[in-house]
Amino acid sequence: MNKKELEKIKQKALEEHIPIIMDDTLEVVDKVLTEVKPKRILEIGTAVGYSAICFSEYLQEGGKIDTIEREKDRIEEAKRNIEKVGVADKITIYEGDAVEILPTLNNQYDVVFIDAAKGKYPFFLKEALRMINKNGMILADNILYKGYVMSDYNKHKQRTAVRNLREYVKEVTENPNIETEILEVGDGLAISKIL
Ligand code: SAH
Ligand code: MG
Numbered sequence: 001m002n003k004k005e006l007e008k009i010k011q012k013a014l015e016e017h018i019p020i021i022m023d024d025t026l027e028v029v030d031k032v033l034t035e036v037k038p039k040r041i042l043e044i045g046t047a048v049g050y051s052a053i054c055f056s057e058y059l060q061e062g063g064k065i066d067t068i069e070r071e072k073d074r075i076e077e078a079k080r081n082i083e084k085v086g087v088a089d090k091i092t093i094y095e096g097d098a099v100e101i102l103p104t105l106n107n108q109y110d111v112v113f114i115d116a117a118k119g120k121y122p123f124f125l126k127e128a129l130r131m132i133n134k135n136g137m138i139l140a141d142n143i144l145y146k147g148y149v150m151s152d153y154n155k156h157k158q159r160t161a162v163r164n165l166r167e168y169v170k171e172v173t174e175n176p177n178i179e180t181e182i183l184e185v186g187d188g189l190a191i192s193k194i195l
Helices: 003-015 023-036 050-056 072-085 098-104 118-131 159-174
Strands: 040-044 064-069 091-095 109-114 132-141 178-183 189-194
Touching: 003 050, 003 072, 023 050, 023 109, 023 132, 023 189, 040 050, 040 118, 050 064, 050 072, 050 091, 050 109, 064 072, 064 098, 072 091, 098 118, 109 118, 118 132, 118 159, 132 159, 159 178, 159 189
Parallel strands: 040 064, 040 109, 064 091, 109 132
Antiparallel strands: 132 189, 178 189
């Protein structure tokens, strides 16, 4: 992969305030992916393709990433970026709302990375659990949402998002078939292993 192009993509995304995965979060995900060596990854929230490109390095030979994005401009930019870096054979973008696309997918994934609308995390989890392999990992970015999720403050504007993120945390910590760690990297990362 073309690392120089990847660095340019990252800088442009940061300048344009596109919420790409933060460096410390990426470091943790890299470790998880090194351990799992996934054949197949599902990502919800492509943006301009930065995280998908980063993750593609850790795929098994012949492995693939499916990633979902609903914003047209971002999809077009992601396609160009994926092409430039030279990983187009490994990444498929599904264009549209993940809430509509997920129920149409019927694949088996080793890793699912959830990084889209926070109010939909419980639904994304349900769909991820339907398609994840045993011993697979479901990762959820922005799970602590600026600290709101673990605080008892309920008056801010993002109430629905916070409520749904809390529901996600409750489900992955209380479900006996899931082992979860919540890390304070970036905006919070939930790492759940499916037993
Ligand atoms: N994973 C990317 C960043 C994703 S930012 C990276 O780290 O490089 C979140 C993206 O999710 C945004 O581009 C937004 O348009 C998209 N998104 C949010 N809700 C969505 C939904 N319901 N369906 C599809 N895409 C969604
Ligand atoms: Mg994120």
